[in-house]
Structures are given as C-alpha cells and as structure tokens.
Amino acid sequence: MSSAGAAAGWMATDFNLTAEQEGFKKAVREFCQKEIAPRARAMDTKRELDEALIDKMGDQELLGICIPPEYGGPGADYVSAAIVAEEVARADVSCSTAVMYLVDTGWSFLLSKHGSNQLKEEVLPKVAKGKSLLGILSTEPQGGSDVAGFKTKITREGGKLVVNGQKSYISLIREISRRGGGYFTLGTSEPSLGAKGMTAFYMPLDRPGVSTNLVEDMGRMALSTGNIDMKRVEIPEHYVVGEWNKGFYVGMEGFQAARVLVSAACIGCWEGVLEMGMNYIKERETFGHPLAMNQGIQFPLVDSYAALEADKLLVYRAAWAVDEFYRKGGNKQDSRRVAMLAALAKLKAPVDAFQGCSSVMDMMGAYGYTTKCDVEMGLRGVKSYSAGAEGGQNIMRTIIGREILGDEYSPNR
Ligand SMILES: Cc1cc2nc3c(=O)[nH]c(=O)nc-3n(C[C@H](O)[C@H](O)[C@H](O)COP(=O)(O)OP(=O)(O)OC[C@H]3O[C@@H](n4cnc5c(N)ncnc54)[C@H](O)[C@@H]3O)c2cc1C
Numbered sequence: 448m449s450s451a452g453a454a455a456g457w458m459a460t461d462f463n464l465t466a467e468q469e470g471f472k473k474a475v476r477e478f479c480q481k482e483i484a485p486r487a488r489a490m491d492t493k494r495e496l497d498e499a500l501i502d503k504m505g506d507q508e509l510l511g512i513c514i515p516p517e518y519g520g521p522g523a524d525y526v527s528a529a530i531v532a533e534e535v536a537r538a539d540v541s542c543s544t545a546v547m548y549l550v551d552t553g554w555s556f557l558l559s560k561h562g563s564n565q566l567k568e569e570v571l572p573k574v575a576k577g578k579s580l581l582g583i584l585s586t587e588p589q590g591g592s593d594v595a596g597f598k599t600k601i602t603r604e605g606g607k608l609v610v611n612g613q614k615s616y617i618s619l620i621r622e623i624s625r626r627g628g629g630y631f632t633l634g635t636s637e638p639s640l641g642a643k644g645m646t647a648f649y650m651p652l653d654r655p656g657v658s659t660n661l662v663e664d665m666g667r668m669a670l671s672t673g674n675i676d677m678k679r680v681e682i683p684e685h686y687v688v689g690e691w692n693k694g695f696y697v698g699m700e701g702f703q704a705a706r707v708l709v710s711a712a713c714i715g716c717w718e719g720v721l722e723m724g725m726n727y728i729k730e731r732e733t734f735g736h737p738l739a740m741n742q743g744i745q746f747p748l749v750d751s752y753a754a755l756e757a758d759k760l761l762v763y764r765a766a767w768a769v770d771e772f773y774r775k776g777g778n779k780q781d782s783r784r785v786a787m788l789a790a791l792a793k794l795k796a797p798v799d800a801f802q803g804c805s806s807v808m809d810m811m812g813a814y815g816y817t818t819k820c821d822v823e824m825g826l827r828g829v830k831s832y833s834a835g836a837e838g839g840q841n842i843m844r845t846i847i848g849r850e851i852l853g854d855e856y857s858p859n860r
Contacts, residue, residue: 464526471523472530478507479538487539490669491824496547496622505577509535510548511555518559519572525704525773528552529711529766536715540804540821542828543669545712546836547580550618553705554581554631558649558688560773561697565685566649570629579628582619583705583837584650584675585698587612591835592842594633595642595695599677601634608687610634610650610680616835620659621671623652630675633698636691647694649686656680666827700782702838703789704769709837710762710789710796713829717755717800720825724748724807727814744810751803758799761792787850794843797832804829 464472482504486497504510513528514520531552536545555574558567558581573579587597599612612634623629629651637644652659657680661673689697725748728738738744765788771777772785804826808815815822833840849857 464530468527468530471527472534475509475531475534476537478509479534483535483538483544487541487544487824488818488821490539490543491541492668492818494668496543496669498625500544501547501577501580501622501626504548505575508575510551510577511571511574511581512552513556514559514571514575518567518575520555520559520575525556525707525769526763526766528556529707529762532708532711533715533718533762536712537719538715540716540719540825540828541667541669542712542716542825542831543667545715546618546667546670546831547622549705549708549712550582551580553708554583554701556704557631557697557701560700561647561689562649563685563687566688570649574628578626580619580623580626581628582617582623582630583701584614584617584630584632585702586614586616586835588615588674591616592839594698595645597633597635597645599632599634600638601636601646601648603684606684608648608682608684610648610656610677610682612677614675614677616662616672617675618670618672618836620652620661620673620675624659628652631688631698631701633694636694640692642695644692645694645698646691647688647697648682649688650677650680650682654680654682664831666824666829666831668827699786703782703786705837706789706793706843707762707765707769709832710758710792711766713796713800713832714755714759714762716825716829717751717796717803720804720807720822721748721751721755723820723822724810724815727811731811738810747806748810751806754799755803758792758796761788761795765789765792783850786846790843790846793832793838794840794847797829798840800829801826801833 482500486500490497508521509531511520512523512531515522532545532549535548536542555571574581585591601608601610629649632650633645633647635644636646656678658676659673661671664672728744731738768785768788772781804822808822814820845859
C-alpha cells in the first residue's frame with residue numbers, strides 16, 4: 448500500500464482512538480498480517496481453522512480479550528475488542544477467524560459481567576488463554592428471532608439443573624468439541640411467563656445428553672456451524688448466568704455487545720477487500736492506462752469508501768457506548784440506547800460490506816470471481832451477517848423503530 452497515498456494513511460488513523468488504542472491497533476495489525484493473512488485461503492480450502500493459529504492468538508491474549516485480570520485475561524475495553532475484530536477480518540476476509548474471535552470475546556465479556564464467581568473461575572481463565580472456547584447457543588429450529596418463544600426448557604431437579612431442547616445454526620461446534628468449552632445459552636424456566644420466565648446459563652459441550660451434527664454453509668468455510676440436541680442434560684446450579692427467570696435481559700445485553708463486534712468484523716473484511724481492489728485497479732491497464740484512471744471505476748470505489756467511513760463511525764460509537772455503559776453503570780434507558788446504537792451498526796455494516804465486496808469484484812473483472820483472488824471469500828463470509836448471524840436485519844429495524852417511534856408502535860411487545 449506504499450503508493451496508495453493519503454487514503455491508506457487515513458484508513459489506518461482517522462478515528463480518534465487514544466494513543467494506547469492506536470498503539471494496540473498497530474501491534475494487532477502486524478500480528479494479523481503476519482500470522483493470519485498467509486493462512487486465510489488455506490483454511491478456507493481445508494475447511495478448518497488452523498489450531499496453531501488459535502494457540503498463537505491465545506498466547507498473544509487476543510482471545511476473550513475483555514476478560515478481567517482476576518480471571519486470567521488482559522481486561523481490555525470494548526473499543527479494543529472491536530479493533531481486534533476489524534483487524535482479524537481484514538487479514539482473513541472469509542470472516543472465519545473473526546467469527547471465532549468475536550463470539551468468544553463477546554460472550555466471555557458477558558459472562559465476566561453476569562456469571563457467578565464459581566462459574567467464572569471454572570471457565571474464563573481457559574478461555575482467556577485460548578485453551579477452550581465460548582460460543583452462543585440461542586437459535587432454535589422453529590426460529591431465532593423470537594427469543595421469548597424459545598422451547599428449550601431448564602428445570603430445577605434435586606439440587607441440579609436439567610436441560611431439554613434443540614438449538615440450530617450454531618457456530619463453533621467442531622472447534623469447541625476439539626478444544627473444549629461451551630456456550631452461553633437461554634432456556635425457558637417458567638413457560639407461562641414468556642420473556643419474563645427465561646433463564647440464562649452456561650452449557651458445556653461435553654456433557655452426557657448433548658449430541659451435535661454439522662450443516663454446510665456457503666461461506667466462512669473454516670468454521671463449523673451445526674445443531675445441538677440436549678436430552679436431560681444435567682448441569683450444576685452455579686451455571687446459571689444472572690438471576691433465575693431474568694435470562695432474557697442478560698441475553699439481550701449479550702446480543703447488543705456481540706453485534707458491535709460483528710459489525711467491526713464486517714468493516715475489517717470490507718477494508719481488506721477494498722484494498723485488494725485498489726491495488727488491482729492501479730496495476731491493471733486497459734486502453735493504455737490503469738483501470739483506476741477511469742471515473743466509471745473510481746467513483747463506485749469512492750462511494751464504497753465513503754460508506755465504509757460512515758459505517759466505521761457507527762461501529763466505534765456503539766463500541767464506545769458499550770464501554771461507557773459498563774464503566775459508569777447504566778439504567779434501563781441507557782441499556783436501550785446501547786441496544787439501538789449496536790442495532791444501527793449491525794443494520795448497516797453487513798449489508799454495506801457485502802455491497803462493497805460485490806462492487807470490488809465487478810471492478811476486477813473475471814479475476815475477482817476466481818478463487819485465486821480473496822474477494823470471493825469476503826463476499827461469501829460477510830453475507831452470513833445479513834442472512835442472520837447475531838440477529839436478522841429486520842430485528843435490527845424493530846429495535847431502532849421502537850426507540851425512535853416509542854414502545855407503543857413496536858410489533859414485538
Ligand atoms: C452463518 C451463521 C452462523 C450462526 N451462528 C449462530 C450461533 O453461533 N448461535 C446462534 O444462536 N445462532 C446462530 N446463527 C443463527 C442466527 O442467530 C439466526 O439466523 C437469526 O437469529 C435469525 O433466526 P432465523 O435464521 O431462525 O430466522 P427467523 O427467525 O426464522 O426469521 C427469518 C427472517 O424473517 C425476519 N423476521 C423475523 N421476524 C420478523 C418480524 N416480526 N418482522 C419482520 N421480519 C422478521 C428475520 O429478520 C429473518 O430475516 C447463525 C446464523 C448464520 C447464518
């Protein structure tokens with residue numbers, strides 16, 4: 448990118464990060480470009496994450512980075528967590544490595560806030576070192592959007608908790624089976640109460656009664672997705688996260704934080720792909736001059752760059768809001784404000800990133816459509832985030848509509 452001039456410099460530095468965050472971003476970028484970028488295509492082709500890479504990320508404290516020092520993590524702020532999501536996806540535009548990172552980081556952040564001390568001591572130190580992984584086990588076969596309608600049941604029986612239910616389209620099943628770990632999940636504890644009768648808990652994947660199978664996705668090929676069946680799975684009482692029957696609210700808090708990291712990953716993928724496109728059109732010549740000199744090529748690129756910069760502001764504003772909320776302690780109104788900012792970022796970033804990758808593919812011609820070029824990995828990977836992962840786009844619209852119009856106009860009251 449040496450000849451990219453001002454634009455490349457701006458991409459790296461134009462958001463007002465603190466000096467410490469800028470230094471962190473630089474170090475993370477160096478690590479990601481050295482360790483992740485050269486492995487990205489091979490992981491996509493082999494359909495597996497590189498286990499040695501996960502070890503390296505753990506050694507560098509780049510997994511579960513918000514886990515506080517008392518549980519073995521570096522206790523990073525959420526803006527830093529977003530920086531890592533962006534840089535990881537920029538290096539592996541398929542989004543596979545980024546999804547592993549962000550699910551692990553987002554949900555361990557939530558567990559740090561709401562888990563019992565005993566659960567945190569059991570789970571977080573291993574997650575912080577990458578020795579085990581954490582995911583989110585929310586979506587059910589009948590649908591993921593209607594969380595209050597989930598059918599998975601959690602009951603108290605003789606000093607233990609018993610879980611029965613099914614979950615679908617769950618990321619990280621193969622990775623957690625291999626490395627160890629489990630999921631933050633939600634079940635209904637008082638079915639007649641709807642959202643007010645749900646309990647959040649931790650579900651390890653290696654319990655008797657848990658069975659899994661995988662589904663095949665069109666993108667982020669290195670990462671597994673699948674279904675989980677839980678038949679009379681017993682877990683201890685201290686695996687409850689937050690209070691009994693208050694899990695819906697804990698879960699929503701987790702989703703809003705996770706959506707920020709999802710959006711940061713989309714930004715990173717888009718940036719990586721845009722840079723590939725910029726390099727290509729400066730080199731490729733038609734009619735005696737570089738493609739980049741044609742305004743028919745340059746203008747869509749500029750429009751995409753403008754959209755990227757706008758979405759980046761939304762993403763980092765939402766990350767900042769998460770930090771503010773936890774640092775200052777917020778009330779219900781503040782929490783709803785964070786939810787709206789996260790929904791704005793999640794509404795825009797995945798769709799615009801997909802559009803951005805698609806327009807880069809068009810400007811590259813046939814080469815962009817081949818597997819020699821990583822643009823197609825980005826296009827396939829980033830699509831997962833408008834197709835559904837961490838909440839569908841209409842659910843983001845519902846959250847935003849509720850905030851700007853008022854509760855009385857919400858269809859999902
Ligand atoms: C690659 C990938 C990985 C995933 N990983 C995980 C994971 O790790 N853990 C997990 O729990 N889930 C995961 N999911 C599932 C994801 O969370 C769901 O896709 C999402 O919550 C939507 O649920 P659904 O797909 O069942 O769609 P549905 O709930 O069936 O909805 C279908 C469509 O209708 C829209 N819709 C729903 N209700 C309304 C309404 N009232 N008004 C207007 N539109 C509406 C939705 O936005 C969606 O577009 C993953 C999904 C993908 C694609």
